[in-house]
Amino acid sequence: MTALVLAIEAPRARLGLKGPRAAEWLIAQDMVLPMAANSWVHSGAGGGSGALLVARLGAAEFFLEDAADGSPLAAISPKLKARPPGVYPVLREDCAFQLSGDGVHDVLAQVCNVEFAGLVLDSHPLIMTLMIGVAVLVVPQEFGAERRYRIWCDPTFGPSLSENLEAVVVDCGGITRGVSA
Numbered sequence: 741m742t743a744l745v746l747a748i749e750a751p752r753a754r755l756g757l758k759g760p761r762a763a764e765w766l767i768a769q770d771m772v773l774p775m776a777a778n779s780w781v782h783s784g785a786g787g788g789s790g791a792l793l794v795a796r797l798g799a800a801e802f803f804l805e806d807a808a809d810g811s812p813l814a815a816i817s818p819k820l821k822a823r824p825p826g827v828y829p830v831l832r833e834d835c836a837f838q839l840s841g842d843g844v845h846d847v848l849a850q851v852c853n854v855e856f857a858g859l860v861l862d863s864h865p866l867i868m869t870l871m872i873g874v875a876v877l878v879v880p881q882e883f884g885a886e887r888r889y890r891i892w893c894d895p896t897f898g899p900s901l902s903e904n905l906e907a908v909v910v911d912c913g914g915i916t917r918g919v920s921a
Contacts, residue, residue: 742886744841744914746905749890753813756830757820758801765827766794766802769816773802778866780879784812795866795879803832803877803892834877835898837905840888843912848889850908856880856889872904 757766766773772783774796782791792812795803806813820829839847845857852871859865859880867878874897879890893901906916 742841744843744847744909744912745839746847746902746909746914746916747838747840748902748918749836749838750808752808752836753806753817754832754834755804755813755817756802756832757804757827758798758830759826759828760800761824761826762800762802762828765824769819771804771816774864774866776863778868779864780866781864793879795877797866797868797877801830805832805836833895834892835895835901837891837893837902838888839891839905839909840886841914843914844887844889846912847905847908847914850912851905852876854878856887861887872901874901876901 763773770784771792771794772781773794774781777796777798780793780795783794784791791807793805793807797803804813820827848854848856852869854867854869856867856878859867861880861882865880867880869876869878871878871891871893874893877892881888881890909916
């Protein structure tokens with residue numbers, strides 16, 4: 741049994757890209773891309789959890805985030821200054837949270853209408869939904885027998901979302917780290 745925990749994640753480098761040539765450009769930068777929309781992969785460093793997260797938000801839109809200990813985005817971000825045709829950067833300053841531990845699905849059932857417990861994680865699903873009225877991006881991940889949910893939202897809604905999630909987590913017997921900033 742692991743404790744139910746809501747944690748604000750430390751800031752990481754993030755990059756958004758979209759456009760008709762975004763996928764082609766990322767592949768030219770040696771990125772591994774998810775094939776289907778609304779899915780994600782780890783790219784680089786053996787493809788493990790220490791690698792860059794690459795999420796496909798649509799046919800031609802991507803969200804990239806460095807691993808906690810890596811910085812592959814530092815190498816490709818300057819290449820965008822050349823304004824490659826058909827590739828458009830999207831500012832990503834998201835607040836990031838992680839929800840994990842026993843009772844995680846009880847919390848998610850109270851704050852969102854997606855049945856996260858029923859998701860098959862082999863396909864690396866990416867969920868775009870509302871959580872307590874705030875648009876979020878959710879990446880479910882498995883670490884052994886435990887599911888963890890990485891959650892991103894617009895930074896203007898981060899304090900409100902964290903405050904409301906904190907209340908639900910505490911009501912469910914959990915703890916928080918770095919919340920209520």
